[in-house]
Amino acid sequence: MPGDRETDIIRMLSADLAPVRRLASPGWRAAAWLAGVVLLALPLSLLGDVQGMIHRLGAAPDMTLAAIGSALTAILAAIAAFQLTLPDRKAAWALLPLPAAALWIGASGFGCFRNWIVADTHVASMRETMDCLTFILAISIPLSLLLILMLRRGYSLRPNLTAVIGGLACASAAATLLNFIHPFDAAVTDLVVHAIAVGLVVVVIRFIGGRLLADKRISASAM
Amino acid sequence: MAETQTSSLADETDRRRSALMAAAQTGDRTAYEALLRDCLPMIRLVIRRQGVAPDSIDDVVQETLLTLHRARHTYDPARSFNAWLATIARRRAIDEQRFRGRRMLREDHDPGALEDYPDLKPDADALVTEQSRMTLVSTAMQSLTPRQREAIEQLALRDRSLAEASLATGRSKGSLKVNLHRALHTLREKLAGKD
Numbered sequence: 001m002p003g004d005r006e007t008d009i010i011r012m013l014s015a016d017l018a019p020v021r022r023l024a025s026p027g028w029r030a031a032a033w034l035a036g037v038v039l040l041a042l043p044l045s046l047l048g049d050v051q052g053m054i055h056r057l058g059a060a061p062d063m064t065l066a067a068i069g070s071a072l073t074a075i076l077a078a079i080a081a082f083q084l085t086l087p088d089r090k091a092a093w094a095l096l097p098l099p100a101a102a103l104w105i106g107a108s109g110f111g112c113f114r115n116w117i118v119a120d121t122h123v124a125s126m127r128e129t130m131d132c133l134t135f136i137l138a139i140s141i142p143l144s145l146l147l148i149l150m151l152r153r154g155y156s157l158r159p160n161l162t163a164v165i166g167g168l169a170c171a172s173a174a175a176t177l178l179n180f181i182h183p184f185d186a187a188v189t190d191l192v193v194h195a196i197a198v199g200l201v202v203v204v205i206r207f208i209g210g211r212l213l214a215d216k217r218i219s220a221s222a223m
Numbered sequence: 224m225a226e227t228q229t230s231s232l233a234d235e236t237d238r239r240r241s242a243l244m245a246a247a248q249t250g251d252r253t254a255y256e257a258l259l260r261d262c263l264p265m266i267r268l269v270i271r272r273q274g275v276a277p278d279s280i281d282d283v284v285q286e287t288l289l290t291l292h293r294a295r296h297t298y299d300p301a302r303s304f305n306a307w308l309a310t311i312a313r314r315r316a317i318d319e320q321r322f323r324g325r326r327m328l329r330e331d332h333d334p335g336a337l338e339d340y341p342d343l344k345p346d347a348d349a350l351v352t353e354q355s356r357m358t359l360v361s362t363a364m365q366s367l368t369p370r371q372r373e374a375i376e377q378l379a380l381r382d383r384s385l386a387e388a389s390l391a392t393g394r395s396k397g398s399l400k401v402n403l404h405r406a407l408h409t410l411r412e413k414l415a416g417k418d
Binding site for chain 1: 248249250251252256259260263274281284285288289290292294295296297298299302303306307310311314338384386387390395399412
């Protein structure tokens with residue numbers, strides 16, 4: 001038999017009940033966010049040198065692998081983040097983007113040796129590497145806002161983990177889009193700056209996004 | 224044979240609850256109330272198995288009911304309702320155990336401490352009586368932010384539980400705790416400042 005307080009709370013909740021729109025599947029929600037990434041990629045492809053990018057990636061298989069790895073990381077991290085917004089999904093979903101991230105990091109790391117192996121490699125100047133940092137951070141802002149807004153439609157029981165994986169999705173998507181306007185091959189300094197930018201995005205989203213996903217009101221989540 | 228019967232009974236219960244939840248998602252209050260009452264024993268069982276202290280079980284049950292309410296739009300009727308609810312109850316039990324663990328680390332339980340270490344400051348009660356107790360408290364209350372006043376009103380004056388206060392105000396349990404703590408700290412400072 002329910003106690004008095006339980007009876008009261010059940011009555012309060014029943015009285016508070018309003019119809020809710022069921023969430024779409026995590027796959028569809030991830031696809032909707034990735035469509036936003038593609039929308040952002042379209043003007044970038046017009047501004048950037050697509051032919052040059054294809055030529056660069058074709059000439060450096062490790063950079064092609066790194067681009068495939070970052071794109072796959074963005075897709076898989078987005079799916080994992082949306083899965084984690086459902087209360088009954090396991091935390092193990094957070095592992096989904098890790099193999100792609102390993103490919104991305106591994107292939108990018110190989111680029112560290114490029115300027116020693118390939119004689120005519122253009123090594124990025126400090127100004128150019130700072131442009132990369134600015135680009136990744138700037139592109140991550142609209143992507144993060146959209147993603148957090150969409151993640152908040154769910155109800156995550158692990159808001160911090162969800163925010164970290166969401167941050168990884170945003171940072172890897174931004175790093176993928178960077179290829180459009182990256183007129184040189186990556187070398188040590190450039191890759192270190194990329195890593196700092198990606199780490200910064202993940203940490204910021206972990207703290208801001210984690211709070212936004214955790215501190216939800218009844219009216220925002222379920223009404 | 225007995226195992227098959229138990230299993231099919233559990234499946235039947237799951238299907239019934241799933242249907243009630245699907246109806247609740249469309250706004251059917253009768254179905255929702257029936258579902259919540261039906262789920263209580265299961266919620267208690269999951270929480271107890273998780274090892275929650277007996278004096279906290281009621282709080283965790285309420286917290287689980289609130290989470291179920293807030294997360295009801297995430298339930299997919301194609302999946303098991305019992306598994307969905309059990310995960311929520313387990314998670315809330317773990318949160319309570321973590322919170323309790325942190326509190327135990329911060330606080331020492333020593334009922335004799337007050338007698339052993341008398342307060343050397345002037346008697347606060349006598350002081351408050353002298354300067355008109357109500358004026359003092361109400362002046363101190365003016366210094367609180369609206370959220371802090373709300374936390375004091377809900378948790379201290381109305382004696383509501385965190386779960387009830389959370390439902391009544393729409394604030395999260397964590398936000399109410401933080402605001403209550405800050406409000407008490409401010410009041411303590413303000414009232415002590417009248418020495």
